[in-house]
Amino acid sequence: MKLTELTEQLNSVEEFEREPIPPKAIKKWTSFFGLYAGEHTAGTEFVIGPLFVAHGVSTGDLLGGLLVGNILAVLSWALLCAPIAVRERITLYYKLEKICGPTLTKTYNVVNGLMFCFLAGSMIAVSATAVGIPFDLPLPKLTDFYPNSATWVIIVLVIGLVTTLVAMLGYNLISYVANLAAPWMFLVFVAAALAVLPELGVHSLGDFWDVANTKIWTGTPLEGQSKFTFWHVMFFSWFCNMAMHIGMADMSILRYADSWKAGLGSVSGMFLGHYIAWTASGILYSIFLLNATDKLAFAPGPVAYYAAGVAGIVCVIVAGWTTANPTIYRAGLALQSLSPQWKTWKVTLIVGLITTIAALFPALVMKLLDFVALYGLLLMPMGAVIFADVYLLPKLNLKVEKAEKEKLAVNWAAGLTWILTLVFCLALNLLVGIEIFFLGLPGWFVATGLYVGLSKVLK
Amino acid sequence: MKLLWYLLGGLGLGLTIIPAIMVFNGSLSSSENKNYMTIGMIIWFLAATKLIKR
Numbered sequence: 197m198k199l200t201e202l203t204e205q206l207n208s209v210e211e212f213e214r215e216p217i218p219p220k221a222i223k224k225w226t227s228f229f230g231l232y233a234g235e236h237t238a239g240t241e242f243v244i245g246p247l248f249v250a251h252g253v254s255t256g257d258l259l260g261g262l263l264v265g266n267i268l269a270v271l272s273w274a275l276l277c278a279p280i281a282v283r284e285r286i287t288l289y290y291k292l293e294k295i296c297g298p299t300l301t302k303t304y305n306v307v308n309g310l311m312f313c314f315l316a317g318s319m320i321a322v323s324a325t326a327v328g329i330p331f332d333l334p335l336p337k338l339t340d341f342y343p344n345s346a347t348w349v350i351i352v353l354v355i356g357l358v359t360t361l362v363a364m365l366g367y368n369l370i371s372y373v374a375n376l377a378a379p380w381m382f383l384v385f386v387a388a389a390l391a392v393l394p395e396l397g398v399h400s401l402g403d404f405w406d407v408a409n410t411k412i413w414t415g416t417p418l419e420g421q422s423k424f425t426f427w428h429v430m431f432f433s434w435f436c437n438m439a440m441h442i443g444m445a446d447m448s449i450l451r452y453a454d455s456w457k458a459g460l461g462s463v464s465g466m467f468l469g470h471y472i473a474w475t476a477s478g479i480l481y482s483i484f485l486l487n488a489t490d491k492l493a494f495a496p497g498p499v500a501y502y503a504a505g506v507a508g509i510v511c512v513i514v515a516g517w518t519t520a521n522p523t524i525y526r527a528g529l530a531l532q533s534l535s536p537q538w539k540t541w542k543v544t545l546i547v548g549l550i551t552t553i554a555a556l557f558p559a560l561v562m563k564l565l566d567f568v569a570l571y572g573l574l575l576m577p578m579g580a581v582i583f584a585d586v587y588l589l590p591k592l593n594l595k596v597e598k599a600e601k602e603k604l605a606v607n608w609a610a611g612l613t614w615i616l617t618l619v620f621c622l623a624l625n626l627l628v629g630i631e632i633f634f635l636g637l638p639g640w641f642v643a644t645g646l647y648v649g650l651s652k653v654l655k
Numbered sequence: 656m657k658l659l660w661y662l663l664g665g666l667g668l669g670l671t672i673i674p675a676i677m678v679f680n681g682s683l684s685s686s687e688n689k690n691y692m693t694i695g696m697i698i699w700f701l702a703a704t705k706l707i708k709r
Contacts, residue, residue: 372707375707376700376703376704376707377700379668380667380668380671380696380699380700380703383668383671383672384671384692384696386672386675387671387672387674387675387688387692388675390672390675390676390678390679391674391675391678391679391685391688392685393679394678394679394681395685398679399679399681504689504692505686505688505689505690505692505693506689506692506693506696507671507689507692507693507695507696508689508692510696
């Protein structure tokens with residue numbers, strides 16, 4: 197009964213999936229500030245800030261890298277994604293179908309859906325570290341790959357099951373809880389960090405720089421962790437949402453904007469979430485490290501509990517849950533595109549099971565930086581294809597939206613661009629030793645050039 | 656009535672951040688701060704459900 201009501205409710209929502217946004221649905225560009233602020237202050241922030249500390253970034257490199265990287269991310273939204281979104285006013289998926297053909301778009305959706313599953317899995321694992329506090333859960337370590345105890349497995353399975361059930365039946369509820377929690381969650385990050393600063397030896401703003409260099413971002417990585425520099429931080433903060441801006445996934449949101457300036461709304465998410473929250477969670481982790489007997493233990497739950505008590509635990513659970521839940525729902529929708537007649541709840545159930553199994557492996561959290569970089573990199577070539585199809589192909593008298601015009605299942609210029617770009621990036625990584633964080637930039641230029649070249653050759 | 660919920664919402668957020676500033680200044684203990692943060696959380700969620708429409 198509940199499912200029927202929900203299905204009817206979802207059916208009644210007009211999302212303009214296969215038509216341009218009508219003028220009445222367009223929103224002022226300023227209304228995007230709140231949306232981005234909420235989206236980018238989430239469960240992942242409890243992991244990314246501490247991982248920078250674990251990777252031994254220095255204070256200057258962190259603060260400088262975050263400043264430059266986040267500005268570049270905002271510009272990518274404002275100058276690349278938003279202009280195409282407001283010009284086309286259709287979803288990324290519909291645009292991809294026109295350019296690449298339905299079969300290639302479905303492949304994209306499967307890759308996207310699986311990436312969503314792993315992202316949601318890491319957030320379930322983050323929540324588990326908070327839920328496990330009363331049960332004396334043995335803390336997972338930075339070097340752990342497999343589950344380290346039966347308690348971990350049971351807690352993850354329970355959280356995964358609950359999250360999946362809510363994603364199946366109550367997506368609207370969790371999205372509502374996320375809206376309620378957003379301003380409070382941001383303040384918990386800031387308050388928790390402020391409250392532990394005196395323990396680190398910061399009693400006035402003047403003390404901060406010295407303490408930060410000696411006790412927080414010391415420049416020395418933890419055992420077994422690679423060393424991060426300014427460039428790692430800059431490229432990571434620029435490309436951690438690469439799928440959204442350069443990869444064009446946010447076309448689906450920004451198509452509602454009255455102007456390309458809506459892309460500038462991302463400044464709120466980048467600087468409240470990816471600057472202040474990452475910095476704050478790094479501070480929290482450093483006090484945890486100072487007190488920890490095992491320096492490799494890594495668990496956002498106990499870190500937040502130490503600094504903010506019960507509010508900290510609730511914050512980690514809510515942050516993890518409200519990130520995992522819509523992500524499972526989105527993954528379900530992406531995979532459902534393979535066969536629209538599949539029932540949404542059944543697809544969501546399968547996605548939830550994949551997510552829960554993934555969450556059992558702590559490596560997903562410990563390697564979140566690499567995973568997020570990989571996620572953006574895998575989807576980036578299709579953003580470059582859209583960019584070239586919109587701006588470059590018309591100037592070269594090449595056919596735009598070829599798959600739609602020629603009724604192709606696969607536009608091989610786009611398909612080969614995707615494959616060859618990833619092969620190029622893999623070769624740079626394996627043969628030249630360039631780390632994953634730096635592959636997006638050369639990859640984008642290669643993808644753009646390949647698509648233009650292949651469109652000409654396969655004309 | 657709505658004004659009351661706004662005031663309570665502000666109180667909830669205030670109890671989340673202001674005691675932490677006082678810990679930083681040395682005028683409040685860490686354990687007191689955690690209690691205030693918990694009370695602030697409860698007040699915020701109560702008020703926010705009235706202020707933010709579904």
